[in-house]
Amino acid sequence: MNVAVVDEGRTRELRRAVLRPNLAPDAPLPGDELSGGVHLAALDDNDTVVGTCFVYPDPCPWQPERDGAWHLRQMATADGLRGRGIGGAVAEAAIEYVTAQGAQLLWCNAREPAVPFYRRHGFVPHGAVHIDHEVAHQHMWRELSA
Numbered sequence: 673m674n675v676a677v678v679d680e681g682r683t684r685e686l687r688r689a690v691l692r693p694n695l696a697p698d699a700p701l702p703g704d705e706l707s708g709g710v711h712l713a714a715l716d717d718n719d720t721v722v723g724t725c726f727v728y729p730d731p732c733p734w735q736p737e738r739d740g741a742w743h744l745r746q747m748a749t750a751d752g753l754r755g756r757g758i759g760g761a762v763a764e765a766a767i768e769y770v771t772a773q774g775a776q777l778l779w780c781n782a783r784e785p786a787v788p789f790y791r792r793h794g795f796v797p798h799g800a801v802h803i804d805h806e807v808a809h810q811h812m813w814r815e816l817s818a
């Protein structure tokens with residue numbers, strides 16, 4: 673398994689299936705409107721996408737004065753392949769990628785069950801758990817060092 677930057681179309685079905693299973697395969701996904709998104713994919717030995725996320729420069733809502741803020745979104749590992757380190761490899765690759773771009777912090781709006789996962793990768797919570805699209809979420813972020 674390796675993690676690479678790929679075209680967003682390659683990760684689309686995995687993102688839809690894991691995060692928006694109620695949407696039709698050809699329906700627009702949140703984030704489609706962004707032009708600066710960088711999509712990362714964990715690829716298995718057959719070059720199949722088994723994990724993904726995307727990142728893009730975006731001011732941190734609770735630290736808008738900070739330069740170099742990037743947003744991490746749509747972390748997803750294929751059903752049946754979780755708990756094997758794929759998501760962790762994608763998260764670490766995203767951290768490495770944005771750091772190389774000069775990012776100084778990385779933030780996300782984590783689904784509550786994923787909070788321990790993000791903690792394991794250096795993120796800390798900000799504020800209270802809140803409901804977003806009917807799902808409990810927690811804002812989280814981490815500092816980056818070059």
Ligand SMILES: CC(C)(COP(=O)(O)OP(=O)(O)OC[C@H]1O[C@@H](n2cnc3c(N)ncnc32)[C@H](O)[C@@H]1OP(=O)(O)O)[C@@H](O)C(=O)NCCC(=O)NCCS
Nearest residue numbers: 747748749754755756757758759760782783786788789792
């Ligand atoms: C969140 C998500 C992307 C994590 O992906 P993953 O591939 O399961 O991630 P990992 O395997 O690296 O880590 C998951 C757990 O597996 C365990 N694990 C990691 N590597 C392992 C290994 N080699 N062997 C056994 N267990 C392992 C860890 O205990 C880890 O626990 P944690 O959740 O407390 O960190 C995945 O659960 C997912 O797609 N969830 C549904 C969508 C979602 O909620 N996405 C987040 C939106 S904010």
